[in-house]
Amino acid sequence: NAGVTQTPKFRVLKTGQSMTLLCAQDMNHEYMYWYRQDPGMGLRLIHYSVGEGTTAKGEVPDGYNVSRLKKQNFLLGLESAAPSQTSVYFCASSGDTPYEQYFGPGTRLTVT
Amino acid sequence: AQSVTQLGSHVSVSEGALVLLRCNYSSSVPPYLFWYVQYPNQGLQLLLKYTTGATLVKGINGFEAEFKKSETSFHLTKPSAHMSDAAEYFCAVSPFSGGYNKLIFGAGTRLAVHP
Numbered sequence: 303n304a305g306v307t308q309t310p311k312f313r314v315l316k317t318g319q320s321m322t323l324l325c326a327q328d329m330n331h332e333y334m335y336w337y338r339q340d341p342g343m344g345l346r347l348i349h350y351s352v353g354e355g356t357t358a359k360g361e362v363p364d365g366y367n368v369s370r371l372k373k374q375n376f377l378l379g380l381e382s383a384a385p386s387q388t389s390v391y392f393c394a395s396s397g398d399t400p401y402e403q404y405f406g407p408g409t410r411l412t413v414t
Numbered sequence: 415a416q417s418v419t420q421l422g423s424h425v426s427v428s429e430g431a432l433v434l435l436r437c438n439y440s441s442s443v444p445p446y447l448f449w450y451v452q453y454p455n456q457g458l459q460l461l462l463k464y465t466t467g468a469t470l471v472k473g474i475n476g477f478e479a480e481f482k483k484s485e486t487s488f489h490l491t492k493p494s495a496h497m498s499d500a501a502e503y504f505c506a507v508s509p510f511s512g513g514y515n516k517l518i519f520g521a522g523t524r525l526a527v528h529p
Contacts, residue, residue, distance in 0.1 A: 306457070342423065344504060344519035345458075392457055401446045401465065401508045403517060405457035 304328055306406035308393050314412045315383040323378040323409050325393030333396040334376040335360070335403065336368060338389040345392060351376055383413045416441045416509045420520035427527055433477075433492040435523045437505030440486065446508040447488040448517070449479055453501045461503070464488065475499070500527045 309324045325334065332353050337345040347360030349368040357368045365387060367379045376395075380387060390410050394403040421436040439445060446465045450458040462473025469481040475498075479490045488505060505520040 342521050344418075344521045345517075346519075347516065350516075394458075401448070401517075402460060402463065405450075405459070407455075407457045 306393055306395055306404050308391075308406040308409050310409060311407070312410050314414065315380075316414055317384060319383050320379070320381050321383065321411075322380075323391055323393075323411075325376045325378070325395075325406060326374055327376075327393075327395040327404070328374065329395060329397060329404065330373070331395035331397035331404075332373075333403075334370065335394045335396075336366070336376065336378045337392045337394065338362065338387075339392060339408070340389050348378065348391075383411075385413045387411065388413045416445065416507055416518050418505050418507050418518055418520035420503075420505050420523050422523055423521065424524050424526065427495045427525070429497055429527055429529055430494050433490070433495045433499065433525065435490040435503050435505075435525065437479075437488045437490065437520060438486055439488065439505075439507045441507060441509055443509070447479075447481060448506040448508070449473065449477070449488075449490050450504045450506060450519075451501050452504065452522075458504065461490070495525075495527045497527050497529070500525055 306327045335350045336348040346362050351370040354373040369377045390408050393406040396403045417440045419438045448463045449461040452458050464481045472478045477492045502522050502524045504522045506517045
């Protein structure tokens, strides 16, 4: 099993550009999450999903959109990137042990 | 609102020395508690967790943590540090809200191990 994978690993955007980050999991997990990690702030939840076709806002949702059309995939979109969105983005999933989350390797995004 | 405080953003120990990473939480009810480790350029990996039962929990790589309700603490320890323990460690709580599996993370503690 690959676990949780994220695409791409690195990306540089100019202010105002858009992009989509893809998260995929092969563990048949119901729950999926998107976090951002910034120095000295730990991980903060952006959006999450409790099942296929559902999404909900987390702690810092502004400027991001998500979709979960298939159970195994969770997409994070930035419609108009801003320098404040420079961060490392982590996807996670959880299943029958609901409080145990499995993390992907991260995507490092720089917005100039 | 629940929160997690990790005392010390950087901790440095000698190889073979005791590792102690501190975590305190604020919660109106006893939450579920976790320690995650992040090695350089990798995602987070679960070290150990406390949900119910025995308050001293053992995790991978020789780490353990004790849930102390009276002190609202969940400190992480390892008797003897190894060079491979150098990483960033995150304490997290999951307040039982009956809803989704929310995790609230502390800011992290970077552990350095020197010879």
